[in-house]
Amino acid sequence: MMGVLHFIVKNLHQVLFLTWEHIFMVTVSLIIAMAIGVPLGVLITKRITLAKRVINSANIIMTVPSIALFGLMMPILALIGQGLGKVPAIIALVLYSQLPIIRNTYVAINNVPPSLRDAGRGMGMNRWELLKEVEIPIAVPVIIAGLRTAAVMNIGIAAIAAYIGAGGLGVYIQQGIDRVYPEMIISGAVLVSLLAIVIDGLMAGAEHLLTPKGIQLQKRLA
Amino acid sequence: MKKLAAKLYKIVLIFLVFAAGVALEKTGTIAFLIDPYNYPELMRLLFQHFYLVAISMAIATIAGLIIGIALTRPKLKKYSGIVMYIVGLGQTIPSLAVLALVMSFLGIGTKPALFALTIYSILPIARNTLAGIRAVPVSTLDAAKGMGMTSIGILFGVELPMAMKVILTGFRVALVMNIGTVALAYLIGAGGMGDWIFSGIDMMMTDKLLAGAIPVTLMALLADFLVELLSAVLVSKGLRLTEE
Secondary structure, eight states: OHHHHHHHHHTHHHHHHHHHHHHHHHHHHHHHHHHHHHHHHHHGGGOHHHHHHHHHHHHHHHHSOHHHHHHHHHHHHHTTTOSSSHHHHHHHHHHHHHHHHHHHHHHHHHTSOHHHHHHHHHTTOOHHHHIIIIIHHHHHHHHHHHHHHHHHHHHHHHHHGGGGTOOSTHHHHHHHHHHTOHHHHHHHHHHHHHHHHHHHHHHHHHHHHTSOHHHHHHHHHO | OHHHHHHHHHHHHHHHHHHHHHHHHHHTHHHHHHOTTHHHHHHHHHHHHHHHHHHHHHHHHHHHHHHHHHTTSTTTGGGHHHHHHHHHHHHHSOHHHHHHHHHHHHOSSHHHHHHHHHHHHHHHHHHHHHHHHHTSOHHHHHHHHHTTOOHHHHIIIIIHHHHHHHHHHHHHHHHHHHHHHHHHHGGGTOOSTHHHHHHHHHHTOHHHHHHHHHHHHHHHHHHHHHHHHHHHHHSOHHHHHHHO
């Protein structure tokens, strides 16, 4: 264990860089995934057959093993010269994030009590105002829970993406295995796990913070 | 309009299959697969992959069920919170990190890989078993008790059948994840289809890469589908009726 600590301290500069690279990939992909997934989840709320089809497709994507997805995308992206590196990694991360984000958005908005919707309509809100003022704020905690699932999963997949040259903390695992350098392998594995646990905790905090005050109060009273 | 959409969907699907076939031919994947030298290798790797999945899933299913059931018994109930917290934390750890850690302590080969896969697959099964049994309504349990059922009878006659759907969901998640993780197990020397995927990436051989990636993908999709079929058999008729 001392060896691992020594390795991390000695290579602190590189460790920080790789961690940053890892966080960068996950953040960029989450932002893109959110921009696609949340509107899609909102759009399908009133259309049950379409919703089933969209969620099923996202489910199929999720079923594809990550290293196989990298492999399947490589020849296609190679046509535009992006077979390796960060681009295929981020595309894969965006694809995998779709299921938790779309599903949670869809479920959250569908579960808004009809009485609240009626109340909003009674106050003269149109469809857009209803969405902005009532449905989205109530759905926010569940949507963030979906983002949290996606973020944790993406940290794990981004580690695998080191094998297609995307960088990140997976590099330590990859190079450590190749060089039979146990300290390096353990550092990589421990740092990736820590990153996942920390991000999970932070997102749980965000889930709590971004819950509208009224709902927090309701929960406490219940 | 709806009919048109359905027709369009079918046409797109046919087109995609066709395009995939052309792509496979163009990249030389088909030629690679029917090569008399590669074909036995494919069979060997597929079998290795299947073997790792089957053994680790068999052990993980039994262990997960036992852990889940044990934690809902009155005597052990108080530990269920802390155990579930640990399981949740364990699920946060990336699969590659688990494999790497196991390898640095137990070395390379099939056995360490099986160990890592089993541990990793227990988590969703145990979690869903616990959640499923916990969700059985108290009134149903009381009714069973009132009919004079023993606690073993209640477990097998009431609790497990009612939790079956949730347990199978956990099993499916574990199985699909397991198939994907076995592809990574090549890195710690356990073989499997990951062999061709990683070699393909390293050597920039598209045909080898696809010959490895496509069977793994099909395997995961097939497993997902089979568990769906299984749930049609294992979930009792009454529960399915109430759902509809």
